[in-house]
Amino acid sequence: MSDSSFFRVAVPAPLYGVFDYLAPGETQLETCSPGVRVVVPFGRGERCGVLLAVVEESDVPRSRLKRVVRVLDEAPLFQQEDLALLRWAAQYYLHPLGEVISTALPVRLRKGERPVTSKRSGWRLTTEGDAVRSETLHRAPRQLAVLHAIREAPGGLSREELYEQCDECRDVLRRLEKKGWVEPCEIEPVAEVSGFSATRNMAPELNPMQQAAVDEIQRGLSHFAVYLLDGVTGSGKTEVYLSLIEQVIAQGLQVLVLVPEIGLTPQLLRRFRRRLAVPLSLMHSGLSDTQREAAWHEARLGRGRVVLGTRSALYTPMPELGLIIVDEEHDLSFKQQDGFRYSARDMAVIRGQRGNCPVVLGSATPSLESMNNALSGRYQHLKLPLRAGGAQSPDMDLIDVRSVRLEAGLSPTLMRMLKEQLDSGNQVLLFLNRRGYAPVVTCHDCGWISVCRRCDARMTLHMGSQLLWCHHCGSQRRLEPKCPECGGDQLKPMGQGTERLEEVLRAHFPEAGIARIDRDTTRRKGSLESLLGEIREGKYSLLIGTQMLAKGHHFPNVTLAAILDVDQGLFGADYRAAERMAQLIIQVAGRAGRAEKRGRVVIQTRHPDHPLLHTLIREGYDAFATAALDERREAELPPFSYQALLRSEATKADAAQRFLDEALSLAREQGDNKVEYWGPVPAPMERRAGRYRAHLLLQAADRGRLQKLLSAWVPRLQGLKSARQVRWSIDVDPQEVF
Numbered sequence: 001m002s003d004s005s006f007f008r009v010a011v012p013a014p015l016y017g018v019f020d021y022l023a024p025g026e027t028q029l030e031t032c033s034p035g036v037r038v039v040v041p042f043g044r045g046e047r048c049g050v051l052l053a054v055v056e057e058s059d060v061p062r063s064r065l066k067r068v069v070r071v072l073d074e075a076p077l078f079q080q081e082d083l084a085l086l087r088w089a090a091q092y093y094l095h096p097l098g099e100v101i102s103t104a105l106p107v108r109l110r111k112g113e114r115p116v117t118s119k120r121s122g123w124r125l126t127t128e129g130d131a132v133r134s135e136t137l138h139r140a141p142r143q144l145a146v147l148h149a150i151r152e153a154p155g156g157l158s159r160e161e162l163y164e165q166c167d168e169c170r171d172v173l174r175r176l177e178k179k180g181w182v183e184p185c186e187i188e189p190v191a192e193v194s195g196f197s198a199t200r201n202m203a204p205e206l207n208p209m210q211q212a213a214v215d216e217i218q219r220g221l222s223h224f225a226v227y228l229l230d231g232v233t234g235s236g237k238t239e240v241y242l243s244l245i246e247q248v249i250a251q252g253l254q255v256l257v258l259v260p261e262i263g264l265t266p267q268l269l270r271r272f273r274r275r276l277a278v279p280l281s282l283m284h285s286g287l288s289d290t291q292r293e294a295a296w297h298e299a300r301l302g303r304g305r306v307v308l309g310t311r312s313a314l315y316t317p318m319p320e321l322g323l324i325i326v327d328e329e330h331d332l333s334f335k336q337q338d339g340f341r342y343s344a345r346d347m348a349v350i351r352g353q354r355g356n357c358p359v360v361l362g363s364a365t366p367s368l369e370s371m372n373n374a375l376s377g378r379y380q381h382l383k384l385p386l387r388a389g390g391a392q393s394p395d396m397d398l399i400d401v402r403s404v405r406l407e408a409g410l411s412p413t414l415m416r417m418l419k420e421q422l423d424s425g426n427q428v429l430l431f432l433n434r435r436g437y438a439p440v441v442t443c444h445d446c447g448w449i450s451v452c453r454r455c456d457a458r459m460t461l462h463m464g465s466q467l468l469w470c471h472h473c474g475s476q477r478r479l480e481p482k483c484p485e486c487g488g489d490q491l492k493p494m495g496q497g498t499e500r501l502e503e504v505l506r507a508h509f510p511e512a513g514i515a516r517i518d519r520d521t522t523r524r525k526g527s528l529e530s531l532l533g534e535i536r537e538g539k540y541s542l543l544i545g546t547q548m549l550a551k552g553h554h555f556p557n558v559t560l561a562a563i564l565d566v567d568q569g570l571f572g573a574d575y576r577a578a579e580r581m582a583q584l585i586i587q588v589a590g591r592a593g594r595a596e597k598r599g600r601v602v603i604q605t606r607h608p609d610h611p612l613l614h615t616l617i618r619e620g621y622d623a624f625a626t627a628a629l630d631e632r633r634e635a636e637l638p639p640f641s642y643q644a645l646l647r648s649e650a651t652k653a654d655a656a657q658r659f660l661d662e663a664l665s666l667a668r669e670q671g672d673n674k675v676e677y678w679g680p681v682p683a684p685m686e687r688r689a690g691r692y693r694a695h696l697l698l699q700a701a702d703r704g705r706l707q708k709l710l711s712a713w714v715p716r717l718q719g720l721k722s723a724r725q726v727r728w729s730i731d732v733d734p735q736e737v738f
């Protein structure tokens, strides 16, 4: 490297391409390998980018280049293979590399701050505390539990881990500290290793099907292959993961485990911690930026052996990666829906391929994409068709609600079943994917309806807070007693949400304990956890909930699960609607009858003859998936074709459209007649948050051809004149059209 070298830098900016700079003052040059952060002049300010390469030539004349202001890191944060993966993602998803790399960094590092050390604050026992005997505390079980947990961790226990094990226990700690039994301390990352071996739980003996799956994957541990672990809820997939993880870490390699946003529950964490003899590096939105960054460094430096996180953990540098697991691989939260739009599930497969390590995709309801890959033999299909521990799968039935009078969305048949279950002391789960009191309010006198001023959507009534609330843009309005149009006082809520359902059921079953779980009742931190705990303790017999209740949690005493309305799903605007509906039904069904009690699932519908619904109920998810895939093949839809969606939005409707028109002609000029164009058309909800939205769909039978067109076309879009009046984005393999 000489003074005449140039720094090629990925700068976070909505511009395609990388930027060259003059190397900084000579003293720093030695330490500059690709992967360090650098501060560079950009536009009128400075930005924090990442050095990609030191090169001897630049296309830009020397005189026009600016100089790197500062090098921020002594050692690279990304290795070459990390940068190569990010470059691959940027190319595939047609997103500017600088932004892709920036997204892969922990938040503080993006802003140019100094890396945090991985020490964390926590608690340890004092000598007096160590001598305390359990009997002393038999009247203070919480203090005892906390004391026990800390005693199990000789080097001290970090606050996060303590809260995971004993829930939020600040008050208890204060009391113990006053007695002089515990004291605050700093925890070294290695302390956790020794700390957890003491409380380790033994693995159950795997059943033959679990063992077969483990054996199969174990044979392929040294190289890239994708396994679809297709196992019903409760079949023991998590045990299969844990067994594999133990083997991989025993070989001295690292493991990356991705779970959906809603899936990283304290229950799952406890299970992982108690079983694995190594510290977990956690990455999810419930942690502070500093905590997440500490975990990131631990993984990057090879100290963190198991990374457990949501979508964004996918890009964590892991020098000794030996296995990637994606749990609930069908879950939509693996797809980032704004900014850098990527699928963490798909990128996990790419990462495994590039790093030559196996990838396990697990689900009770695999996505049709993965199912198709399994059926075609590209992925190995491993099935766990039975629940572990002998629990039986629930019966499923449809309730025909055509020409039936519903009360708050409940048919008389369902009402009767509810009563029966409650009378016999069982738990019942009611699923309704609509929060609030009612999805719309109308005026009986003049026909006014509660529409949002900024969206083509209705405002939902929230009775508790007396608000009309748009769930699309967040606008809120006080609920006035009189019609804003005619002044009449005959305002009527129409349809139901979970809030209303709760009200009606309370009137019907005044004796029953009712828990409602949706975003409104769980806004406060920790409130979801305490509700779930109370449900497990049997405090409630009626559980009402949205999506939140359908995923991940175990309710062993639920004997009846009812889905109040599936019809929205059956006829949604999106061709994926049926797939999502089927996944939801099976996920809800997975909540029922997990232990000794056999469960039952009932589904209210006005379309009891819908063929896919029938197949699902009578023959199960695999049969449904096969039938749905046939339909997709017939219609040449993904996964039998490949799509990209160009979205645009603007304050004026014609501007959004004009940009797409120009974009379309530009694509046509490039002339690949094997790529089809649909649109431009207005988005299903054309106006949202005051902006008009439209899109253009591209589709091709061949992924390579679509990619080729996109990579030539998308970078030119920012040069279109009409681009200045719109916000636009490209979405490769879109999951939702909205």
Ligand code: ADP
Binding pocket: 204, 205, 206, 207, 210, 231, 232, 233, 234, 235, 236, 237, 238, 239, 240, 388, 389
């Ligand atoms: P999944 O991840 O497929 O939903 P889990 O791994 O959570 O399934 O297992 C469901 C339940 O069955 C858990 O309570 C788990 O402890 C138990 N279990 C799993 N495998 C076994 C086994 N081989 N023997 C006994 N119990 C098991």
Ligand code: ZN
Binding pocket: 443, 444, 445, 446, 447, 448, 483, 484, 485, 486, 487, 488
């Ligand atoms: Zn009116």
Ligand code: ZN
Binding pocket: 452, 453, 454, 455, 457, 470, 471, 472, 473, 474, 475, 689
């Ligand atoms: Zn709105």
